[in-house]
Amino acid sequence: MRTRLIVFVFLLGAAAHWTNEGTDHTSDGWNAQQVKIPTEKEVRDNARKLMASFDRALRLMDERVVRAYVSKDCDVEYCDGNIVKGACHYHMTDLPAHHAYNFKVEKATETVEKMIILVNVTSKYYDDPPKTYPLEFTYNKNTELFCYLRYLTC
Structure with a gap:
């Protein structure tokens, strides 16, 4: 037994x-x-697609289209330490149509809720020489809204 x-x-x-x-x-x-962690290349590719769709909205220059991409409530931290509430909404919806923009993704990090994208923005205004400056964006996956996180140079 x-x-x-x-x-x-x-x-x-x-x-x-x-x-x-x-x-x-x-x-x-x-x-x-069961949880698939995206590779660095996949994250960068996703960031490039997001910035391309954002760039298309800017080129259309229809404020309603751009407004759909940009949060009204984001706080912009300028490189001098000043934080301006809602500044990205103002800047993004009031970009002049005669500007040309090019977004080059330098680095991207992704979490469940958002993607943070460091881009070099090249801006051309009429016949002036182009200016390139780094910007940090955040993309909220839940609300599908973009926001400047901060200017990295003044």
Whole structure:
């Protein structure tokens, strides 16, 4: 009888181990293999697509289109330390139509809620020589809105 009990407990333990094999026992109960972490290239490609769609909205110069992309509530931190509430909404919706813009993605980081994109913006105004300056954008995936995070140079 005792031998049967030992064999039964052994088989029960083996069955439990077999059913849990390959499962990642994380604190939230999810199998870590189910979560796909994007590669750096995928993140940069996604950032490029986002900036291209944003650039198209700017080229259309329809304030309603641009407004759909840009948050009214974002705070812009200028490089001199001043923070201006709603400044990105003002700048983005009031860009003059005779400006030409080019966004080059330098770096991008992605979380579940947002993507932060460091871009070099080249701006051309009529016959003036083009100016290039770095800007940091954030894209909120839940609201699908862009915002300047900050100017990186004055």
